[in-house]
Amino acid sequence: MYNSGKVIMGIIIFLLFVAFPFYYNIGRVIATPDPSLDTPVINELVEKKCVEPREFMRVEHMTMLNDWKDSAIRDGRRAYINTEGKLFEKSLQNTCMRCHSNKERFCNECHTYVAVKPYCWTCHIEPKEKKL
Amino acid sequence: MLEKALVGSRRYWLWIFFLIAIAGIGFIAYLQQYKYGLAITGLSRDVSWGLYIGQFTFLVGVAASAVMLVIPYYLHDYKKFGKIVILGEFLAVSAVIMCMLFIFVDMGQPMRIMNVMLYPNPSSVMFWDALVLGGYLGLNIIIGWATLHADKKGVKPASWVKPLIYLSIPWAISIHTVTAFLYAGLPDRHFWFSALTAASFLSSAFAGGPALLIILSMIVRRVSRFDPGIEAIQSIAKIVTYAMAANVFFIGLKLFTSLYSGIPGYGYSLAYLYTGLDGHNTLVPIMWTSSILAVVSLVLLIMPPLRRNEGILTLACVVLFISLWIDKGFGFIIGGFVPNPFGRITEYWPTFLETLITIGVWAIGFLILTVLYKIAISVREETANIKLEH
Amino acid sequence: MSMDRRGFLKLIGLSSIGIGAGWMIRKPGEFLEAGSVSDLPGALEAKQWGMVIDTSKFKTEADYKKVINACHKAHNVPAIENPNHEIKWIWTDDFAHTFSEAKHQYMTEGLKDKMVLLLCNHCKNPPCVRVCPTKATFKRKDGIVQQDMHRCIGCRFCMTACPYGARSFNYTNPRPYIKETNPEYPTRMIGVVEKCIFCEGRLARGLMPACVEASQGAMLFGDLSDTNSVVREALRRHYTLVRKPKLGTEPVVFYILDLGRDKGGGEYA
Incomplete structure (x- = not known):
């Protein structure tokens, strides 16, 4: 190999650079996210159920919201009938956040943990939260 | 060949760092715009496009004008353009990149730029413009690079380059035609709504682009040992002359239809630009400057003894370039917006930050141009005594 | 196995x-196999929505204001003072400039x-739709x-193409300019274009557009394809007008012009 010294040095520097997030976070303790369901509306529900089962929502809520957004805005079809046949209005502000009125402790809990910043809230209005 | 851009004189590096500094200032200004929105520009509800889109429109013309060297050289076998044609192609590359940057800085949501390709709308001229500009950039990079590389090796370019060159000719015409169609098909925008818009875009492009190329060639001759050839430059000067004459003629046609018909919608924009309307006259001085410079340049170019004098030719090209830059890069856009479709007037003038961003984009364009020219010149200097094979 | 660099x-x-x-190839929603799409109960539907504005029923400043306020409040339209950056979904101009x-x-x-x-005229042949590069x-x-x-x-091509000036661009973040936020409707973000959407969200919930509701009969809304609407x-x-018919955009917002009443009596002396 030509210039092996320089090449190997380059590879090492590259690896150090790429691996930065890993060794930067070594030894840091970050709490596992624990989204809270403690809101007045949810507490009053007899049957604590989201539009779809919890496991589904956990994995697919972003796809579902994206889908809702497209079919509501582009096709003008604003209702969603879930697997149990129950009808919901497709609305982040008026359906999702009516129950999950604790954005800070529900949405942000995981989003912050996985470092995603959905830009929903540049337009959609966050529910007013009572700061504890 | 890129390595050729990494070695150069002190002067070369000074110029490079100067451009980087200007581009950096533009970038900082852009960060302000990114944060606070296009409110930092002089744009408004009534004049929703301004300096950025004007520069874009003007530079599409500069990019398309490379075809004025390609046609004589490759279609008519005009050998004297052999050395200079690469300068035209590389000018086109940097001009198209500037166009794209101007579109980018003009966008309200630049992070969504890929939506144009993800959700294409074939009835939108802007979609086609994005498509043809991208294609033209690719064509010129490939053609320029392949021919230059072959020259360096002293061989003929690969056989697949020729069809691409032929393709680039109608493609160049198309980029400027499509750009004109952005404007020429809009209802109730009288100033733009003319079948002549695309034709006059092309004529002004074929005057302004080659004029810039003459200026650049003069600089290249001064700073390097590469000489594009005085005969080549004189031939380009003739192209500039004819194109400019056609351009002024087209302006005359437009003036006749607009003014003789007496239809107010057609006259208002012209009145705003050249005499002022209802006391609004911000653009009047620069529009008259443009007109006077156009006449001056045309006189200097049409007289053969004047045109043959290198100093006067360069001056004529500079004057012509400034004239067309004002007319197309500014007046044309603003004239279409003022007065608005209800006959009300909102004036436009670029802000300081907007100007910095614009200068920054030009600096990036010149940076790319400098690097590409450095490569081309270095190759040409090495092969100064070798006959070109393509 | 051997492979060269090329x-x-x-x-x-x-x-x-x-x-x-x-x-x-992966389209949004491909992995979503639960539930189905439907309309809300009571949704209002039409083949071609249209609006008729009775100009004679707007007499005082307050008549316009109440309609404009109803719309702008419902949709969180910011009140930006600078006319260059102004956002408006519904507004007024004089007859001479409009027609x-x-x-x-x-x-x-x-x-x-x-x-x-x-x-917005919700044209049958809208130039803004034609020019939008992203649909x-x-x-x-x-x-x-x-x-x-x-x-x-945010390319603003639609603003250039619209001959009615119906489109506004968010030159700046609109939120600080919204006095009273309607929590049931979103705001917009910086850098996008907005305009009247005939309250399609309200129609989907079985409600008439906010302006029509507030106008108390001065604005009519219905299905143009239904002869009984x-x-x-x-x-x-009535004698009715549309704006700039010569352009072929075919607006569906019509204006009733009762000439007699405007002149204060229909008699010719």
């Missing part, structure tokens, strides 16, 4: 195209200066020219 690069290139293509083709030198002052309510603005089956704020790239009835009974 072959390796080709393989890499092809595989990356493959990965890209695979990602492109400039009908204007002439000796028109009565009362008519020339008469204020007219303006909004962010598009025509719905019921004729509404819809604006998808999620997709708009209120709008067709009004169009039959």
Whole structure:
């Protein structure tokens, strides 16, 4: 190999650079996210159920919201009938956040943990939260 | 060949760092715009496009004008353009990149730029413009690079380059035609709504682009040992002359239809630009400057003894370039917006930050141009005594 | 196995195209197999929505204000003072500037200066839809020219193309300029274009557009394809105008012009 010294040095520097997030976070303790369901509306529900089962929502809520957004805005079809046949209005502000009125402790809990910043809230209005 | 851009004189590096500094200032200004929105520009509800889109429109013309060297050289076998044609192609590359940057800085949501390709709308001229500009950039990079590389090796370019060159000719015409169609098909925008818009875009492009190329060639001759050839430059000067004459003629046609018909919608924009309307006259001085410079340049170019004098030719090209830059890069856009479709007037003038961003984009364009020219010149200097094979 | 550098690069290139293509093929919602799409109960539907504005019923400043406020409040339209950055879904201008083709030198002052309510015309042949490079603005089956704020790239081509000045661009973050926020409707973000959407969200919930509701009969809304609708009835009974008919955009917002009443009596002396 030509210039092996320089090449190997380059590879090492590259690896150090790429691996930065890993060794930067070594030894840091970050709490596992624990989204809270403690809101007045949810507490009053007899049957604590989201539009779809919890496991589904956990994995697919972003796809579902994206889908809702497209079919509501582009096709003008604003209702969603879930697997149990129950009808919901497709609305982040008026359906999702009516129950999950604790954005800070529900949405942000995981989003912050996985470092995603959905830009929903540049337009959609966050529910007013009572700061504890 | 890129390595050729990494070695150069002190002067070369000074110029490079100067451009980087200007581009950096533009970038900082852009960060302000990114944060606070296009409110930092002089744009408004009534004049929703301004300096950025004007520069874009003007530079599409500069990019398309490379075809004025390609046609004589490759279609008519005009050998004297052999050395200079690469300068035209590389000018086109940097001009198209500037166009794209101007579109980018003009966008309200630049992070969504890929939506144009993800959700294409074939009835939108802007979609086609994005498509043809991208294609033209690719064509010129490939053609320029392949021919230059072959020259360096002293061989003929690969056989697949020729069809691409032929393709680039109608493609160049198309980029400027499509750009004109952005404007020429809009209802109730009288100033733009003319079948002549695309034709006059092309004529002004074929005057302004080659004029810039003459200026650049003069600089290249001064700073390097590469000489594009005085005969080549004189031939380009003739192209500039004819194109400019056609351009002024087209302006005359437009003036006749607009003014003789007496239809107010057609006259208002012209009145705003050249005499002022209802006391609004911000653009009047620069529009008259443009007109006077156009006449001056045309006189200097049409007289053969004047045109043959290198100093006067360069001056004529500079004057012509400034004239067309004002007319197309500014007046044309603003004239279409003022007065608005209800006959009300909102004036436009670029802000300081907007100007910095614009200068920054030009600096990036010149940076790319400098690097590409450095490569081309270095190759040409090495092969100064070798006959070109393509 | 042996592979030269060229072959390796080709393989890499092809595989990356493959990965890209695979990602492109995946459409949103492909993994969503639960539930189904429907309409809300009581949703209002039409083949072609249309509006008729009775100009004679707008007499005082307050008549316009209450309609404009109803719309702008419902949709969180910011009140930006700087006219260059102004956002408006529904607004007023005088008759002479609105119907400039009908204007002439000796028109009565009362008519020339008469204020007219303006909004998006939801044209049957909308130039804004034609020019939008991303289909962010598009025509719905019921004729509404819809604006998808999620997709708009802020190129402002639609503003240039609209001959009615119906479109506003968010030159700056609109939120600080919204005095009273309606928590049931979103705001917009910086850098997108917005306009009247005929309250398609309200129609989907069985409600009339906010302006129509607030106008107390001065604005009519209905299905133009239905000969028995209120709008067709009004169009039959009155002299009506649309803005700039010569452009072929075919607006569906009509203006009732009762000339007699404007002049204060229909008698010619």
